[in-house]
Amino acid sequence: MPEVLKAPLTVEFPFTRSLSPVQSAFLTGLRERVVLGVRTTDGRTLVPPVEYDPVTAEEIRDLVEVAPTGTVTTWAWNHAPRRGQPLDTPFAWALVRLDGADTALLHALDAPGPDAVHTGMRVRVRWAEERTGTITDIACFEPYDGDPAEPAGHTGQFEDPVTGIVAPARLDYTYSPGRAQTAYINALAERRNVGERCPSCRKVYVPPRGACPTCGVATSEQVEVGPHGTVTTFCIVNIKAKNLDIDVPYVYAHIALDGADLALHGRIGGIPYDQVRMGLRVEPVWTEGARYPDHYRPTGEPDADYDTYRELL
Amino acid sequence: MNREIAVVAFAQTDHRRTSEEFSEVEMLMPVLHEVLGQTGLKTADIGFTCSGSSDYLAGRAFSFTLALDGVGAWPPISESHVEMDGAWALYEAWTKLLTGDADTALVYSYGKSSPGPLRDVLTRQIDPYYVAPLWPDAVALAALQAQALIDAGDTDEPALAAVAARSREDATANPHAQLRGSVPHGEYAVRPLRTGDCPPIGDGAAAVILAAGERARELCARPAWIRGIDHRIEAHGLGVRDLTDSPSARLAAEKAGAFERPVDTAELHAPFTSQEVVLRKALRLDDGVRVNPSGGALAANPVMAAGLIRIGEAAALVHRGESDRALAHATSGPCLQQNLVAVLEGDPR
Numbered sequence: 001m002p003e004v005l006k007a008p009l010t011v012e013f014p015f016t017r018s019l020s021p022v023q024s025a026f027l028t029g030l031r032e033r034v035v036l037g038v039r040t041t042d043g044r045t046l047v048p049p050v051e052y053d054p055v056t057a058e059e060i061r062d063l064v065e066v067a068p069t070g071t072v073t074t075w076a077w078n079h080a081p082r083r084g085q086p087l088d089t090p091f092a093w094a095l096v097r098l099d100g101a102d103t104a105l106l107h108a109l110d111a112p113g114p115d116a117v118h119t120g121m122r123v124r125v126r127w128a129e130e131r132t133g134t135i136t137d138i139a140c141f142e143p144y145d146g147d148p149a150e151p152a153g154h155t156g157q158f159e160d161p162v163t164g165i166v167a168p169a170r171l172d173y174t175y176s177p178g179r180a181q182t183a184y185i186n187a188l189a190e191r192r193n194v195g196e197r198c199p200s201c202r203k204v205y206v207p208p209r210g211a212c213p214t215c216g217v218a219t220s221e222q223v224e225v226g227p228h229g230t231v232t233t234f235c236i237v238n239i240k241a242k243n244l245d246i247d248v249p250y251v252y253a254h255i256a257l258d259g260a261d262l263a264l265h266g267r268i269g270g271i272p273y274d275q276v277r278m279g280l281r282v283e284p285v286w287t288e289g290a291r292y293p294d295h296y297r298p299t300g301e302p303d304a305d306y307d308t309y310r311e312l313l
Numbered sequence: 314m315n316r317e318i319a320v321v322a323f324a325q326t327d328h329r330r331t332s333e334e335f336s337e338v339e340m341l342m343p344v345l346h347e348v349l350g351q352t353g354l355k356t357a358d359i360g361f362t363c364s365g366s367s368d369y370l371a372g373r374a375f376s377f378t379l380a381l382d383g384v385g386a387w388p389p390i391s392e393s394h395v396e397m398d399g400a401w402a403l404y405e406a407w408t409k410l411l412t413g414d415a416d417t418a419l420v421y422s423y424g425k426s427s428p429g430p431l432r433d434v435l436t437r438q439i440d441p442y443y444v445a446p447l448w449p450d451a452v453a454l455a456a457l458q459a460q461a462l463i464d465a466g467d468t469d470e471p472a473l474a475a476v477a478a479r480s481r482e483d484a485t486a487n488p489h490a491q492l493r494g495s496v497p498h499g500e501y502a503v504r505p506l507r508t509g510d511c512p513p514i515g516d517g518a519a520a521v522i523l524a525a526g527e528r529a530r531e532l533c534a535r536p537a538w539i540r541g542i543d544h545r546i547e548a549h550g551l552g553v554r555d556l557t558d559s560p561s562a563r564l565a566a567e568k569a570g571a572f573e574r575p576v577d578t579a580e581l582h583a584p585f586t587s588q589e590v591v592l593r594k595a596l597r598l599d600d601g602v603r604v605n606p607s608g609g610a611l612a613a614n615p616v617m618a619a620g621l622i623r624i625g626e627a628a629a630l631v632h633r634g635e636s637d638r639a640l641a642h643a644t645s646g647p648c649l650q651q652n653l654v655a656v657l658e659g660d661p662r
Contacts, residue, residue: 004333009428011372015441023442046553048443054548074464074556076456077504082433084448093453093503095552104552106444106457114504119464135443167446169437173372173429178336209382210339216356216385218342 005182009175015167022051024163025063025156030137033127034154037066037101047101048135063156066100067149068125070141073097073104077114084170086140092117096141099148108140116143124149133162180210180219189291193226193284195260203261226257229296230304231280232313233263236273251276255296256312263312270297279303318410319529319536320657321522322351323625323632328491328517328613331427337366337376341423341518342383348419348520352532356385359522360415362392363406365399365422366617369434380423391415398422399519399621400582400643400653406523407542416528423518424617431514431616439647440549452511452585454647456503458556459587463505465557468590470505474498476586477509477611484608491515491613512584517615519622537628537639537657541569544643544653551648559595562642562652566596569654571640576656578603578630578639580623584610588649592642596654602640606630620644624655631659 019027022038026049029036038049039062046054053060075094081087086108094117095104110126111117124144131137177185180196184207187194195206196219203212204223212219234253240246251273254263268276269285281301284293324347326332332340349355362384366377373379377394386392391414395401399422406418426434432450439445462468477498484493492513499508522532529536545561545568547554566572579602583589589604598604605611607626610619620643630636638658645651 006333009372017441019442027442046550048550048552050550054550054553073552074457074461076453076460076506077501078453079501079504082448082450084433084446085450086447093449093457095457097552103550106449106551107447119460135446165442165446167441169445171369171372171429171434171437174333175372175428176333178339179334180339181336182334209379210336211342211382212385213382214385214387216342216345216383218339 004176005185006174006176009173010170011173012170015169016164017167018164019162020051022049022061022063024161025158027133027135027165028158028161029154029156030135031131031133031162032158035066035068035098035125036063036154036156038062039064044102045100046103047098048105065151065154066098067151068098069144069146069149070096070098070101070123072109072117072119072121072123074119075109075117077117086136091140094123094141096123100151107138110140110142134165178210180208183222184208185291191286192224193257194222194224197221197223204259205262206257206260206264223259225259226284228281228283228299228301229255229257230309231268231276231278231282232256232309233278234268234276249273253296254313255282256309261312266293267295268297269295277303279306279309316411316413316525317529317538318407318523318525319533319538320624320628321524321529321533321536322348323519323521323629324348324351325489325519325618325622325625326517327489328515328615330491330513330515332425332516333427336379337371337373337423337425338380338383340425340516341380341421344518344520345383345419345421348522352522354417354522354532356390359417359419360391361406361409361418362390363394363402363418363420365395365397365402365621366424367396369437370431370616371425371428384419398617398619398643398645400624401544401645403521403523403621403624404542404544404653407539410523410525416525418523419520420523420621421518421520422618422621424615425516426514426616427516451647452506453503454551455585455587456506457551458591458648459505459510459585461556462587462590467557467594468587472590473510473586476589480605480608480611483606484612487607487612489613490608493608493612506585506587510586512610512614515613515615517613517618519618519625521621521625521628533632535632535634535659537631537659540656540658541571542653542655543568544651546651549650554648556648557591559591559649559652562592562595562649562654565652565654566640569656571654571656572597574638576602576638576640578606578627578636580607580609580627580639580641581605582610582620582623582643584614584619586611591649596640596642620653627657631657634659634662
């Protein structure tokens with residue numbers, strides 16, 4: 001088996017999320033160094049606060065300030081912090097029940113080592129220097145041996161409340177395309193289009209994905225197709241894509257390579273966009289050192305008869 | 314309507330640290346062929362198909378539609394997908410068969426954890442406002458639960474080590490297992506959990522076939538009848554829950570009828586050793602019950618398939634006459650947040 005192809009793949013989004021009234025009050029409070037909980041109808045105070053009682057599902061809106069001091073209810077020592085976590089030096093994850101709250105909040109606890117942490121230990125909030133209305137406005141918790149702080153009785157009404165958060169998320173993957181697509185991509189780098197034939201229905205798939213989607217069986221017999229093909233259908237692109245150095249308008253087309261039973265897609269060049277048509281005969285254009293065709297251009301052959309590609313639209 | 318529904322076939326891949334030479338459908342397809350082959354059914358004979366997977370694992374959008382290529386979905390089949398472990402896909406298929414709309418169902422699930430940072434990927438399933446921005450990884454959250462259990466006197470590190478050792482020892486008889494035999498308890502991953510308390514990270518797939526009534530008896534010499542199945546979920550806020558208990562698992566077991574008579578075997582989806590402690594208590598499993606003879610998720614934990622595999626392993630024991638009444642459990646979310654329990658029985662021998 002040839003060497004497996006691999007490539008880095010980063011999936012990254014800045015998730016923009018709107019906040020409910022309760023979430024808005026809580027996160028605005030953190031910005032102002034106030035910790036708010038929400039009272040349930042049976043008198044418990046939930047911190048962090050939620051909009052609905054997790055037991056009864058009742059809507060709850062009764063905000064109440066709690067202290068920035070509290071007690072560790074459980075913890076775990078993280079000797080190797082990972083990307084995005086609150087501290088980049090070893091720390092304890094901790095669930096902390098703040099004074100005045102009946103539930104616990106998850107955050108980091110900055111402590112010199114695991115021997116300095118125990119369930120029941122007293123801690124207080126260490127505020128971030130710059131606060132914008134997010135959970136990371138709490139930089140972390142830190143050990144505290146004083147009396148419980150007295151909450152000031154804040155109502156949860158703020159000027160200029162935050163109404164949303166932007167939560168960046170990034171995950172790094174190593175993409176490998178599998179057996180069939182690896183073979184396809186490797187052949188393409190040699191300027192050959194190699195599909196695979198279904199042993200059952202005999203269709204040739206280009207690009208192959210390793211299975212015949214009609215029959216549900218593995219494809220394996222390799223079949224070279226093209227290089228010429230037929231435009232089966234197309235569209236005219238008028239919106240310039242970010243980071244793509246192609247002038248608009250241009251034509252993007254389904255192309256049935258000769259011998260293939262599935263159309264692939266590619267850009268059509270070497271012809272004015274408004275002269276591209278169904279049935280146009282095309283061939284791939286390679287640039288120096290490229291692993292795949294840059295685009296397809298007309299071969300000059302007569303147009304294909306509709307009946308020759310009607311099943312490949 | 315009260316239809317009897319059974320698991321009649323089960324197949325799984327060998328679970329491995331990486332399957333980078335295969336695409337997802339290439340990994341899955343042999344399992345689909347094997348499970349169909351056990352019953353002699355073809356895709357066209359299947360009344361309903363349901364799968365479970367998550368695009369986040371391998372970072373491939375709509376990967377489940379590509380996986381469908383391995384089923385042979387033309388002419389169009391009756392099909393559904395859950396972004397959950399395959400055990401929940403099986404639950405959907407079971408309800409479909411109950412309605413009488415179908416007599417047979419193919420259920421499959423797969424997960425390739427090898428392309429991505431699994432511990433971090435799983436942070437994306439938790440509360441996006443208050444928790445996910447802190448990136449508390451899957452091992453950290455399990456460690457918080459383990460410490461709570463230790464504080465409560467429910468377990469200690471040697472007891473957790475014993476769970477790990479028993480699981481990997483039992484896995485020596487499981488040719489599909491990824492981690493078996495003597496595995497060191499290791500260094501702390503996130504204290505108090507050591508590397509040996511954590512499941513291996515790997516890729517794999519599984520599939521089962523369900524059939525109703527007489528159809529089940531035609532397809533399998535000793536069907537594993539689903540006497541009850543139920544799933545329950547707890548609050549998403551970790552600090553709201555008592556992490557030393559699993560009321561959702563207990564309630565699901567009660568609704569599935571697990572407490573009506575003792576079971577002889579339990580396949581528990583407990584990826585971390587400490588979670589087996591919680592589940593044994595919640596499910597009232599005493600020392601007379603064989604727990605995870607397959608080695609469980611500590612021996613192979615292909616995310617999205619590991620829960621379905623518990624049902625498949627329990628059913629396979631019934632098929633082989635090695636169990637008469639087995640409990641199968643699947644979990645989802647951090648710290649056993651959501652739990653599914655099924656009770657499987659064989660016909661009297």
